[in-house]
Amino acid sequence: MARTVGSNGPKTMEAIRKAGLRLIYTQGYEAMSLRRLAAEVGIQAGSLYNHITTKQDLLFDLIKVHMDELLERLDQALDGIADPEDRLQAFIAFHVGYHIARKREVFICYSELRSLESKNYDIVVGLRQQYERKLIGILDDGVASGRFTVADTTVAAYGILAMLTGVCTWFKPAGRLSKEEVTGIYTGMVRHGLVRTVDAPAVAEAT
Amino acid sequence: MARTVGSNGPKTMEAIRKAGLRLIYTQGYEAMSLRRLAAEVGIQAGSLYNHITTKQDLLFDLIKVHMDELLERLDQALDGIADPEDRLQAFIAFHVGYHIARKREVFICYSELRSLESKNYDIVVGLRQQYERKLIGILDDGVASGRFTVADTTVAAYGILAMLTGVCTWFKPAGRLSKEEVTGIYTGMVRHGLVRTVDAPAVAEAT
Known part of the structure; x- marks a missing residue:
């Protein structure tokens, strides 16, 4: 451009x-x-x-560069990791770390999708689906190998992505928790929710 | 107004x-x-x-009415339910159902917080915190009674809210899943992630 x-x-x-x-x-x-x-x-x-x-070209450029880099960096973060659990953990750490440092990009990638002309919109949505499919693939692999129990890998992926990206709305570098602590807590929330053994007991009924 | x-x-x-x-x-x-x-x-x-x-009054009115109604309807949804698990389940079903039908309001409550004048911003953020505290309270009660294991109830609440609200970005009434199915899947994701017994076994290491 x-x-x-x-x-x-x-x-x-x-x-x-x-x-x-x-x-x-x-x-x-x-x-x-x-x-x-x-x-x-x-x-x-x-x-x-x-x-x-044009102004449209600038918007498209800002969003596309962000998405291209996101996909490239994710591939680097997952490179050489084969185990689905390790890949999921690497995905979470990458996603939180990447987005926490790009609050403005995250905001406009969500709020200004509406302003993209149809051709540009299709390209951006395609890139986003590519990213979503990476996570769905990790969950599918984990399910196929009997390691993960996931009700619906697509919905789970959407849930994980929304939950992790939500960090951008409240995280403050000078706040109570460090980036590493936040990543640790979110990893725990994802792993023990979407990634649990089939035999995990139900929550105890007695109080 | x-x-x-x-x-x-x-x-x-x-x-x-x-x-x-x-x-x-x-x-x-x-x-x-x-x-x-x-x-x-x-x-x-x-x-x-x-x-x-003024235009500002209209924006504030749109957001405030949405937040006031959200808080009022939540109280109705939780009314008479004492058990933390049941309250959590009712919260999830309410939150998904309420937001899924109000995509536009959800969008502007997030994207146009930036456009609120300082006094209005403070009021809206106060209402949002009031809503968040309802969920944090449910999680705290569950932890206090030994029913829930939650690493950090505030972060967990932010995570749950982001995950649930994210439904608005992809849900289509005519899509693969009904509102009820989506609510069921999200309830499962929250409950077996953030709400698990202390004795829940770690994910099996063998494959």
Whole structure:
């Protein structure tokens, strides 16, 4: 998308992406004017077109780069791990760690799906399904090998993803719990819920 | 907030709320113009002020009414249920059922918190905390009576709420699963994860 001009091209494009992310996060895509975006970057409105074609292209770029990197980093995080339990644990740690550091991207990937033009929307939803299928695959493998008991691996994957991504809405780096503690607690919640032995006793009825 | 005028006042106010909800859901609060809102309702822009004071008041009203009703309905759903397990089950069924039917409200309660003026923001966050504390209270009661094992009841409550609310992002009434089936699966995921006996065995290591 970037049509870099001169030696400052990549640097300016990076500044546009940062300002665009900030403005969409605080005002919403529809309300963001390219005039305001240019002002934030410190360039003339007309100069924006040396770097981006349209506002839609910028939104799509922000979301697609986030999704592409998400998929690439997940593959790295799972690389060389074969056991479904270990893969699930690696997935959880990766997902929490990746999203906790990208609150703005997470927000616009959810809230501005509505603003993507149909072709772009389809591409982004495809990437998201690709990511979801990675987790569903881990759960399916665990079920197939008799290690996991999962009522519905697709619904479970959606549940896990929503629960883990929800960390972004409340986590504060200076808060009561560290990122590692949060990851540990969420791992426990996922593993002992969706990943339990068939023989796990029901909750005791007597009080 | 409503300054109803004449016999059509309440009806017009309801049309404004509906159109406002739809516009904020599709375009975002910041991008919504009162001129467009009036056009959607089929009244003159100036007439809007017979019903709402400001755009901010409309947003606050939409979110606050949703939160007030949520709290009231929850109390009704839990009324007369004393056992922590039964209360948890009732909470889950209520939360899924209530939110699944209010996708737009759920969306703007999350995405447009940013657009609330500080005083309004504080009120809404207070109501949300009130709701969260209901669930934390159920978990605490279960822990106190030795029925639940929960690593951190606050984090568990956030996890449960994010997981359950996430249903709104994928559930389709005409889809593979009914609302009742989804509620059943989510109840199982919560109960056997966050609500397990101390003696629940660890996942078997052998494969």
